[in-house]
Amino acid sequence: xxxxxxxxxxxxxxxxTYFEAGxxxxxxxxxxxxxxxxxxxxxxxxESGSGKSVTSLSIMRLLSxxxxxxxxxxxxxxxxxxxxxxxxxxxxxxxxxxxxxxAMIFQEPMTSLNPLYTVGDQxxxxxxxxxxxxxxxxxxxxxxxxxxxxxxxxERRLDEYPHQMSGGMRQRAMIALAxxxxxxxxxxxxxxxxxxxxIQAQILDLLRRxxxxxxxxxxxxxxxxxxxxxIAHDVVVMYAGRVVEKASVDALFDNQKHPxxxxxxACIPNAARDRxxxxxxxxxxxIPGSVPSILALPEGCSFAPRCSFTTxxxxxxxxxxxxxxxxxxxxxxxxxx
Amino acid sequence: xxxxxFQRLLGMLVVMFVVVTIVFIIVRxxxxxxxxxxxxxxATAQDVSALRTRLGLDSPIIVQYGIFFGQLLQGDLGESIxxxxxxxxxxxxxxxxxxxxxxxxxLIAALIAIPVGIMSAYWRGSLFDQGATxxxxxxxxxxxxxxxxxxxxxxxxxxxxFPVSGYGGPGASLMTRLSHLVLPAISLxxxxxxxxxxxxxxxxxxxxxxxYVRTARSKGMSEFRVIMxxxxxNALIPVLxxxxxxxxxxxxxxxxxxTVFGLxxxxxxxxxxxxxxxxxxxxxxxxxxxxxxxxxxxxxxMLYLLVDPRVRY
Numbered sequence: 001x002x003x004x005x006x007x008x009x010x011x012x013x014x015x016x017t018y019f020e021a022g023x024x025x026x027x028x029x030x031x032x033x034x035x036x037x038x039x040x041x042x043x044x045x046x047e048s049g050s051g052k053s054v055t056s057l058s059i060m061r062l063l064s065x066x067x068x069x070x071x072x073x074x075x076x077x078x079x080x081x082x083x084x085x086x087x088x089x090x091x092x093x094x095x096x097x098x099x100x101x102x103a104m105i106f107q108e109p110m111t112s113l114n115p116l117y118t119v120g121d122q123x124x125x126x127x128x129x130x131x132x133x134x135x136x137x138x139x140x141x142x143x144x145x146x147x148x149x150x151x152x153x154x155e156r157r158l159d160e161y162p163h164q165m166s167g168g169m170r171q172r173a174m175i176a177l178a179x180x181x182x183x184x185x186x187x188x189x190x191x192x193x194x195x196x197x198x199i200q201a202q203i204l205d206l207l208r209r210x211x212x213x214x215x216x217x218x219x220x221x222x223x224x225x226x227x228x229x230x231i232a233h234d235v236v237v238m239y240a241g242r243v244v245e246k247a248s249v250d251a252l253f254d255n256q257k258h259p260x261x262x263x264x265x266a267c268i269p270n271a272a273r274d275r276x277x278x279x280x281x282x283x284x285x286x287i288p289g290s291v292p293s294i295l296a297l298p299e300g301c302s303f304a305p306r307c308s309f310t311t312x313x314x315x316x317x318x319x320x321x322x323x324x325x326x327x328x329x330x331x332x333x334x335x336x337x
Numbered sequence: 338x339x340x341x342x343f344q345r346l347l348g349m350l351v352v353m354f355v356v357v358t359i360v361f362i363i364v365r366x367x368x369x370x371x372x373x374x375x376x377x378x379x380a381t382a383q384d385v386s387a388l389r390t391r392l393g394l395d396s397p398i399i400v401q402y403g404i405f406f407g408q409l410l411q412g413d414l415g416e417s418i419x420x421x422x423x424x425x426x427x428x429x430x431x432x433x434x435x436x437x438x439x440x441x442x443x444l445i446a447a448l449i450a451i452p453v454g455i456m457s458a459y460w461r462g463s464l465f466d467q468g469a470t471x472x473x474x475x476x477x478x479x480x481x482x483x484x485x486x487x488x489x490x491x492x493x494x495x496x497x498x499f500p501v502s503g504y505g506g507p508g509a510s511l512m513t514r515l516s517h518l519v520l521p522a523i524s525l526x527x528x529x530x531x532x533x534x535x536x537x538x539x540x541x542x543x544x545x546x547x548x549y550v551r552t553a554r555s556k557g558m559s560e561f562r563v564i565m566x567x568x569x570x571n572a573l574i575p576v577l578x579x580x581x582x583x584x585x586x587x588x589x590x591x592x593x594x595x596t597v598f599g600l601x602x603x604x605x606x607x608x609x610x611x612x613x614x615x616x617x618x619x620x621x622x623x624x625x626x627x628x629x630x631x632x633x634x635x636x637x638x639m640l641y642l643l644v645d646p647r648v649r650y
Contacts, residue, residue, distance in 0.1 A: 062554055098557035106548060114549040115647060116570050126556045161646045174552075 004075050004083045009185055009217045010036040010059070015072035015087070017051075017058045026294045028054040028067070030241040034234075036185065041211065041218040043232035043249075045225060045264070049291045051241040052221045056187045059086060059219070060104055061094050076102070079184055100130040103178035107190035109171035113162040119146075119173045120158030126180045145176035149206060168199035172206065179210065189221045204230050225264055229253060237261045240292055240302040243320065247327040257329035257337050259307045263287040301330070309333050338642065338649045345638045349631050356627040361405055364620050365398065374614045375418050414621035419613050424621035428603060434504055435595070435602035437518055438525065439587045445526025446533055447580055454537025454576075455569060458545060469534065477531035481590075485524040485597045492520060502599035521598040525591065529583045536579040540572035547571065573644050581637035585630040 004011055017029035029051045036042045044052045057063050059074055074086040078101055086097065098104075106112040113122060123142035127133060133141070139158065146154035149172040162170055171191060178186060188207065192200040208231060211218060220231055228235055228249065235252045237245040237260065245258040256262040266285040274282045289306040292298060298305055300315040307314070313332040323329040331337070372388040373380065389395050393404060408415065414424035457466045493501040499520050505513040544550065545568055553567040554560075592604035599605075603622060610618035641648045 060555055062551060095557040095559065098555055100557060104555040106552065108548050111548040112552045114553065114567050114571070116645060118646075125558075129556060129558050163647050177552075177556075 011075040013073040040233040043220045043228040046238035050238040102185045103183035104187040149176045244330045257323035257334040415617035441522035442525035446530040450530040450533035454534045457538045458541030473531040481528040482597045540575045544571040
């Protein structure tokens with residue numbers, strides 16, 4: 001299992017994470033595979049319920065019961081070059097990975113920090129868990145982290161509580177916390193979804209700059225294709241627990257080879273496109289229907305009920321098919337798209 | 338922060354003023370003429386009317402209220418009718434057993450309830466959780482005096498580990514006096530632990546799903562530290578509140594337990610005062626218990642300050 005190409009930090013291979021309650025099995029993640037290269041960003045895109053967050057929690061091994069990884073590998077290359085399978089690590093060894101090697105930031109900056117401790121204490125705690133440093137030293141590093149994420153008056157902010165900060169400021173503090181131990185991989189689970197667009201742009205900018213400076217890899221979970229265009233190198237589109245399309249960001253925005261991806265892009269309102277010739281506003285283009293329940297997936301292609309390209313073939317679920325160089329699509333008709 | 342403390346202090350004064358007024362009114366509208374009750378059935382009308390004048394019962398109600406209030410401000414709760422001594426000293430003599438009984442009961446209750454409540458929430462739905470919840474229901478349903486009698490029967494009468502009743506008699510050492518409190522404190526503590534346990538469990542269940550608990554886990558710390566440092570501290574506020582309420586209830590609710598264990602506390606003083614219609618003692622005890630209630634609540638409010646920085650701003 002140690003044959004992992006040198007430029008790859010994380011390889012998720014045929015990951016299957018199920019939630020089992022009695023005889024009912026929700027296959028939230030069903031055979032997902034992708035690679036994250038060193039210093040690059042992979043965006044995982046999909047609607048709520050597509051399994052993107054469960055994928056990220058599986059990598060961190062922070063699934064809550066009854067969620068369980070039932071198969072597949074999560075190969076990770078540590079900073080000292082060892083290749084570990086996170087899917088099978090004992091819980092105790094996993095603690096050395098979390099925060100130190102793989103760190104995570106979350107969607108809700110308002111609630112992701114503990115309201116009862118100062119921001120400084122929470123960053124220092126992270127450092128002291130993983131490194132034998134003095135309180136003074138930890139505080140100095142925490143201050144440097146706040147400066148790194150461009151929080152003004154870092155010294156004073158260290159002693160502030162989360163409720164004294166704005167949402168954007170808290171997300172910066174959260175990023176400072178996550179990066180405090182120089183992780184090689186940052187998992188960002190919808191980190192900008194709860195923020196204003198202006199703040200969102202600032203945070204994306206910050207992440208991109210930090211990536212260039214520190215050289216970390218980012219696994220970016222989002223439902224927002226606009227954000228993907230900003231930050232990703234590669235894109236993985238998920239639907240109902242499976243990868244439906246995978247490509248580099250340029251190839252994907254150039255030519256979508258899966259009707260779902262095409263639908264997602266068409267959903268983004270566009271003032272110029274959504275006008276008729278006489279200048280009237282046209283209706284938006286939502287994807288009809290909604291994500292099927294993971295407990296009752298349709299036979300065959302799970303997107304077929306919402307798809308306008310279906311043929312008889314779609315009764316059979318396709319595997320990921322090559323749709324171009326480094327471009328995979330789970331659609332029988334990717335050639336005509 | 339000082340604004341918060343000032344608001345609580347002001348609230349405390351307002352509540353005490355209302356309590357004093359209500360106590361005054363209740364005692365005045367209680368049926369029966371205190372003077373007649375005090376003198377017994379054989380007294381002449383003249384004697385009764387003389388006593389009424391001496392007690393100030395013949396002046397207008399508002400004047401009586403003014404006098405009552407003025408005396409209170411000087412720490413004067415009046416004279417007991419039957420004990421021939423000031424109510425305040427009568428209460429003070431009985432304060433020690435009640436104080437220690439309340440303190441120990443609440444400690445026992447918290448020491449049982451908090452760890453069990455945390456584990457119950459953490460292993461929600463497990464055998465441990467089901468057992469703890471069932472036992473808590475049982476503890477809440479049994480009267481403390483019944484548990485007291487059982488404890489006396491087994492630990493005091495059969496095994497002779499602890500004294501059966503009383504408070505060691507005059508001149509007993511502090512250790513002897515405290516040893517008399519073990520069984521009553523256990524019986525009150527176990528019964529009171531049920532409520533605290535349920536609150537701890539519910540409050541923990543709430544915070545265990547919070548985002549910052551997930552953040553704490555993502556930092557790579559041990560599960561014990563996640564639970565105690567990040568989850569429990571956030572669950573503490575409602576738990577503190579219910580501990581405060583329980584402590585306040587214990588002050589007034591120890592009456593029966595004190596009687597079962599023959600403890601010379603405030604509770605048993607109140608019981609005998611009620612039976613003899615010793616109005617000044619009843620009135621004084623009501624006021625002291627209400628004051629303790631208010632004081633405990635104030636202390637809990639101050640503890641919030643220590644736990645939650647958001648209260649300070």
